Structure formats: C-alpha cells, structure tokens
Amino acid sequence: MMINVNGLQFTIGLNGVLGPRGAGKTRLLQQIVTERANDVRLMKLVLYVTDDLHNFHNFTLTETLAYAAGAAGIAPADVPVHIEAVLTRMHLMRYAHLHVFELTNCLRVQTLLAKALLANPAVLLLDGLLHHLNESECMHIGYLLSKIATDRVVVLAGDVNETVEGLFDTVCLLHPDKTAVHVATNTAYAWVEGKVWEYVAAECPQASEGRMLTVLKQAEDGAVYVREVATQEPCAEVSQVTPTLRDAYLWWAAQREPIL
Secondary structure, eight states, X not given: OEEEETTEEEESEEEEEEOXXXXXXXXXHHHHHHTTTTOHHHHTTEEEEOSOOGGGTTSXXXXXXXXXXXXXXXXXXXXXXXXXXXXXXXXXXXXXXXXXXXXXXXXXXXXXXXXXXXXXXXXXXXXXXXXXXXXXXXXXXXXXXXXXXXXXXEEEEEOTTSOOTTTOSEEEEEETTEEEEEEEHXXXXXXXXXXXEEEEESSOOOOOTTOEEEEEEEOTTSOEEEEEEOSSOSSSSOEEOOOOHHHHHHHHHHOSSOOO
C-alpha cells in the first residue's frame, strides 16, 4: 500500500514526519484522513491516533482494550483472545490490571498502540505520541513500531527532538518557510556525514548564517559544550561525531537552495 498526499509518498514501513510546532505535521496527517473520508473502504484502513486516553482515566488497561475491541467490531466471544494478543505484542501483560491514570507516559503510548492494533489498520497515523518521553523511552516505542510497520504504513509525526534514530525507513521534513521533502533516512544522514562536531568553548559561540549550533550543557566554570553542524572543523580542539536526524534537519532547514 502507498499513501500519496501533497506529492509526498508514504509506503509500508516506519515513516517519520519531523518539524517544529506550526510546521504542519498534524495538518498533513489529518489531510491523509480527510482525503479518504469519502471512501468507506479506504477510511476503515486508516487510523489516526493521538493521546486520546482521557476518557479512560478510571478504566483498567483491560477494560480500555475491551471497549476498543467492541468499537472495532470484534465479536464478544473473540475479545479476550484479541486483547491478550495485543497486550503480549505491546509488552503490557503484567500491567493489564492497572488503571490508565496509574500508567507511566511510556506505558500510555504502548496502550494507545495496543488499542489501535485491535482495529488492524493498514495505515497507522501517530501524532505527537513521543512528546513526553525521554530518549530511551522513545527508542523503546520505536522498536515496537518497527515491528508493527513490517506489514503496514506507519507514520509517526513529532518534533525534531522526538526521533527514533536508526529506525525510520523514511523521513519527511517540514518547515514553515520551506517546501517539504521526503527521503530515505539514510539519505538524510548522508547530508551531514562528516559535518557534525562537538567541542568545549569558553563561552557560547555567536550564532551566524551557516552556523547550526546546539549548546549541550554548561559547566560550572562557565564553559559550554557545543554541538555544531559545519562543513569544516569549527575550532582547533574538536571531535567529529555521528550525525542524528536533528542534525540533518538543521542542515536542511538552513540551506537556501534545495539539497536534493
């Protein structure tokens, strides 16, 4: 299956949509849904998911999934089997008795994914699900999604800091002032291969055109640890480091001309 919207093509696998707030991530996912709303057959194949567990605050995880199973049209006699299957797939069996309000942010996301899988969608659109997760939790969810995406189109939208490094098959980059691009993830990494540096500076470097800087942290003596994307070594004592999708995004966003 392939989804085509605004000239952007999403195929089977884990597809990332990255951009800052206001770049149009939610609008893009909702457009995918809207364009299929007039075709009942296609609409049933597409599922749009946000953090929509508020109405299940006082339900247990099992009760939440039972409700979702009924909404998905699963026969009552088959509900327990389907619930056990998605609990197992999302590593949730030992939490099945907990109420939604007792779940950590990461477990809430796993529950949302389990709930979505009961509908068995061919296209799964996930909007901002990694927002409250730390790096290791993002990667945990990413590994689960990579398994889900082996036989369906999964599109995960989030901020440029909410990535699952090495797990996206493709990445769509959005920016308020640029035309969107959608490329294989390896292509995005290749843009900044050999261009990412980390170093210690006595003070925060001045931002200027062509300099893509991130202050990692500040030491007690006032020195700052800096990460910079640049074509040449930015200073004498510097280490070249492995690029991330955030580095690739910063590089792409700073280019005046298309880099494809």
